[in-house]
Amino acid sequence: MKTLTTDALTAVKEVRDGDTVLVGGFGMAGMPVELIDALIEHGAGDLTIVSNNAGNGDTGLAALLAAGRVRKMVCSFPRQSDSWVFDGLYRAGKIELELVPQGNLAERMRAAGAGIGAFFCPTGVGTPIAEGRETRQINGREYVLEYPIHGDVALIRAHHADRLGNLVYRKTARNFGPVMATAARTTIAQVSQIVETGELDPEAIVTPSIYVDRLVEVTP
Amino acid sequence: MSSKDDLARRVAADIPDGSYVNLGIGQPTAIARYLTAGSGVILHTENGMLGMGEVVADEDADWDLTNAGKQPVTELPGAAYFHHADSFAMMRGGHLDVCVMGAFQVSATGDLANWHTGAPDAIPAVGGAMDLAAGAKQVWVMMTLFTKSGEPKLVPSCTYPLTGKTCVTRVYTDVATFQITPDGVRVTELHGIGFEELASRLDVPLMQV
Numbered sequence: 001m002k003t004l005t006t007d008a009l010t011a012v013k014e015v016r017d018g019d020t021v022l023v024g025g026f027g028m029a030g031m032p033v034e035l036i037d038a039l040i041e042h043g044a045g046d047l048t049i050v051s052n053n054a055g056n057g058d059t060g061l062a063a064l065l066a067a068g069r070v071r072k073m074v075c076s077f078p079r080q081s082d083s084w085v086f087d088g089l090y091r092a093g094k095i096e097l098e099l100v101p102q103g104n105l106a107e108r109m110r111a112a113g114a115g116i117g118a119f120f121c122p123t124g125v126g127t128p129i130a131e132g133r134e135t136r137q138i139n140g141r142e143y144v145l146e147y148p149i150h151g152d153v154a155l156i157r158a159h160h161a162d163r164l165g166n167l168v169y170r171k172t173a174r175n176f177g178p179v180m181a182t183a184a185r186t187t188i189a190q191v192s193q194i195v196e197t198g199e200l201d202p203e204a205i206v207t208p209s210i211y212v213d214r215l216v217e218v219t220p
Numbered sequence: 221m222s223s224k225d226d227l228a229r230r231v232a233a234d235i236p237d238g239s240y241v242n243l244g245i246g247q248p249t250a251i252a253r254y255l256t257a258g259s260g261v262i263l264h265t266e267n268g269m270l271g272m273g274e275v276v277a278d279e280d281a282d283w284d285l286t287n288a289g290k291q292p293v294t295e296l297p298g299a300a301y302f303h304h305a306d307s308f309a310m311m312r313g314g315h316l317d318v319c320v321m322g323a324f325q326v327s328a329t330g331d332l333a334n335w336h337t338g339a340p341d342a343i344p345a346v347g348g349a350m351d352l353a354a355g356a357k358q359v360w361v362m363m364t365l366f367t368k369s370g371e372p373k374l375v376p377s378c379t380y381p382l383t384g385k386t387c388v389t390r391v392y393t394d395v396a397t398f399q400i401t402p403d404g405v406r407v408t409e410l411h412g413i414g415f416e417e418l419a420s421r422l423d424v425p426l427m428q429v
Binding site for chain 1: 265266267268269282283284285286290295301302303304305307308309311312331336341342343344345346347348349350351354355381382383384385
C-alpha cells in the first residue's frame, strides 16, 4: 500500500514555477496555512492561485502573496477589511486578477473534477462578467458558457483522514475542500489527525481517498 | 423614516414561515435577530451550511463555523453542512425561497447593482451575489432609498455595473417599501413621507396600493 503521509515541505516539493494551485478555505476557515507556509519555503513562484478570497491578514495565502510568488489570483471576493496585502499588490499593478462569481468558481472546479468540458450557467447574464462571452437561450432562459478550472495541485485542509486518504471535514471549514480535491492533478490535504484505515465511518466520508495524494498531519 | 433595526424587523416579518433564506453580508445580517424560533425559517450561508444560528463574540468563536461575512456563528438543531458546489447548486437550482441583499441601485424593472461602483481604482469583489441574484426564488433588497448626497437608489435604469437582470421583486427602504412587478413599481408602505412627495423625489413612475 502506498504511503500518503509526509511532512509539509516534502508534500509540496513537486509544485513548479507557473503552476495553478487551488487553495481551500473561505477566509481563514479551512485554509491550509501550514501547507502554504511550506510552499513559501519551497520557493515556487509565478503561480496562479485559485481561492475564494485573496488572503486575510498576514498569514496563509496573504503571506504567499507578500512573498511575491503569485502572478495571478482567480477568486470571487478579493476586497475585504483585512486584505491589505492583495490590495497593495493590485494597486501597484503587481498581480493579475480574474474575478469569478463564487458559485462559478465552485462549479468550474466541480466540472474539472467530473470530466465536464463546459457548461451553461445562468449566473452573471447581463452583467460585465458575461461581456464578450458565448451565451445560449435554453428553454427561454439565457445562460453563459463556463469552462472548467483545473489545478496542477490542490492544497486543502480537512479535519481527519485515515491512512488511505479518506477525509472528513469540520463545520463550514469544509467549503471548497471537497471540490478542489477532485479538480487537481495532485491533492495535498492537511488534517489535524490521521487515524488508522477503517476507523472513519464509511457513511460519513466526504472526500473519498481516490482524490487524495498526500497527507500532512498538523496537530492543532 | 425608519431606523435600520425597524427595517430589519419589517423584512423579518414578511418572510414566510418555514422559508429557506439567505441573508447577504452587511445590513441584511441584522434580519436574523428578528426571526422568531417559531417561524421555522432556516438560514442558508453560502459557505456551506443550513440551520445557521446567531453571530457570537470572538471569545466564544469556533473559527471553523463562520457566516458569509466570516464572523463566527452558532449551529442550530437540524443544521447541515455541505461543500461549496452544493451550496451554490442550492441557489442556482431555485431551492432557496428568499434572499435579501443590500444594493447600490435597483432599477424599475428589478435590475440589481450591488457589487461594483465602476470606479477605476476600486477593487472589484462579487462573492456570491450574482449566483443569488440568478437563483433565489425571490430576491429582496434592503437599502436606504437615497445616497448620502441625496441621489435616489431606485432608478429608471442602473448606472452601476449589474449584478443581475430583472431579479429583484421587493425593495425595503427607510422611506418606503416597493414591489417590482411586470406592470411597474408599486409602493406598498410609506414611512413618514407622503406618496406625492415620494413620487416627486424619484424618476421612476410609482403605483399606489
